[in-house]
Amino acid sequence: MRADSRPTTRPAHNPSSPATALIVGASLAGLMTALTLSRTGVHVTLLERSDETGRTGAALHVQDGLLERITGLPTSQVPQPLAPGIQTWFAVHGALRAAIEANPIIELRQNTTVRKVGQDAHSAWALTSERQRITADIVIGADGHRSTVRRHIAPEHPDATFAGYVIWIGIADESAIRTRRWPQDVAFLGDNDNTLLGYPLPGANGSHAPGSRRLGWAWYDSSRNGLLRSTGSVNGSVVRHSLMPAGIPNATYRELAAQARELFPSPWKEAILDSIERRAVIGTPIAEYVPARLANGRVAIVGDAAHVPTPMTGSGFAESLYDAEAIANAISDSGTTTNALLNYESARIRSARNLVQSGQGFSRSFARRAA
Ligand SMILES: Cc1cc2nc3c(=O)[nH]c(=O)nc-3n(C[C@H](O)[C@H](O)[C@H](O)COP(=O)(O)OP(=O)(O)OC[C@H]3O[C@@H](n4cnc5c(N)ncnc54)[C@H](O)[C@@H]3O)c2cc1C
Incomplete structure (x- = not known):
């Protein structure tokens, strides 16, 4: 998708629901959301500020058949299969990136930093540090614990807390x-x-x-x-x-x-x-962040942009997968774009809040012990 342009070909699609999406952040939550949205026929452009998003060391629990579940492909067609069990961040990222590269309705733009997002009654957009305005039907923030998109969703409570x-x-x-x-x-x-x-x-x-x-x-x-x-x-x-x-x-x-x-x-x-x-x-x-909202009109947040739990919960990655699935389900099932994102918020907000709050007891007592 070019700036301020729409794709010329796309699968059959409900005309009142979104046909194009911008996702800010192409780490694990952004990649998974791009893949699930593409299954609903939405053309996705991922905007990623860095060309090296690696996070050394973090290990994640991978469910059996994760790639098949997200892409809807049989194992034989998954570009880079991923074994279940504990895997490095790099292994998971590599497998998701391979699936993205094989998907004709997902475009990844690296070295693109989003400074601000906005919306009106007809579209939503991202403004980049190069002063480019990129427009789509919806904008999804998958831009991590220091999310820029979260400022648009919850301006009164934009920051995660140390x-x-x-x-x-x-x-x-x-x-x-x-x-x-x-x-x-x-x-x-x-x-x-x-x-x-x-x-x-x-x-x-x-x-x-x-x-x-x-x-x-x-x-x-x-x-x-x-x-x-x-x-x-x-x-x-x-x-x-x-x-x-x-x-x-x-x-x-x-x-x-x-x-x-x-x-x-x-x-x-x-x-x-x-x-x-x-x-x-x-x-x-x-850092930790308990969300009060996950969507505002044509803009929503997923993954660590939406909820930041202590890694002691071991659940940040799984919850990002549930966000990716819920947002795609909401778009398939809902009549209009804003209904879809509100339905996504309703489906996920309680679980997102519970997740973060479940780790706060550990954080408070651990931080206090050595204070
Ligand atoms: C130390 C550590 C250990 C963890 N261990 C576990 C674990 O054991 N189990 C588990 O389930 N989860 C764990 N997690 C959490 C898990 O890694 C995340 O929940 C999951 O990877 C989802 O992250 P994300 O994609 O939402 O955000 P991130 O990985 O933070 O990605 C955000 C992306 O957005 C990009 N970006 C940010 N701002 C902009 C912008 N303005 N414009 C363009 N791009 C932007 C960034 O470059 C980055 O690529 C751990 C996290 C940490 C920090």
Whole structure:
């Protein structure tokens, strides 16, 4: 789709429901929503600010048949199948991107940052940092926890709130960890002030063969809020950015290594030390957002733009899938565009709020313990 233009060919479609959609953000929620909307015949343009949306380390639980469920394709036609179980963010992102690239009614525009969205009675639009105005029937914000689109939906409550702790994340190759007993399950470890989530992962090629596997780890730490504030990673109650490997001070790496040796058993200790040695650690300050609204006229939000739970819930990805399915179902079933997005909000708002609130008890007590 070109700026201010409509596609020339499209499948048979209810004329009162949307025929074109802009999705702001082409990470997991945006990609899944593009795929489900395309199944209703809606032509989708994804606008993504970065050409490298990778989030190192986060691991996600993938349901059996996820790609088939989202695309409606039989397994034999899914461009890049995805095995069920715990998978890296990169594996999930790669499989969804392959499905997007094979879909003729989805266009992905990278290096396109949306500054603002707007709407009138006939259309909705996104204004980019290049001052381009791109128009469609609806705009969906899938632009994550610092969502720009959320400002249009809930101007009175636009920001997610810092939950009071950071998660250090890394992945280590099996070859770097000498251990005789390879963990089979997710492990929860630590003391009152430090919680570690460890997870066995397949190798980069998807293989579970001994020798090529990996261990992922996520270390919840509420003792370094001073560092988060001095680096500008957290400002007031708002999370601004993650601490990337090069932005983590050497002194912090040394402290984390010393703590890991003391606090955590093998093989998780070795996995953390290996990641620290390679400077392959990302610190993500955790934010939370309980939504009051998910739609306003021709504009709606999905994924972390709509609801930001602590990763301790382990549900952000699954809820993003339910958003993607609910918005497509609402468009198939509803008469008009605005009815469709209101019906999407009705279908999802309670679950979205419950999800975030279910993690707030953990966040409050974890942040308080080390305060
Ligand atoms: C540290 C961490 C660990 C997690 N662990 C788990 C877990 O174990 N289980 C689980 O289910 N979930 C987990 N999650 C949550 C899960 O990753 C997300 O819920 C899920 O990936 C959906 O994210 P999203 O696509 O909505 O947002 P994001 O991944 O934040 O993507 C937003 C996208 O929008 C783009 N964007 C932002 N602003 C603009 C703009 N103005 N213009 C254009 N593009 C823009 C960004 O570049 C990005 O690509 C974790 C999250 C974090 C941070």
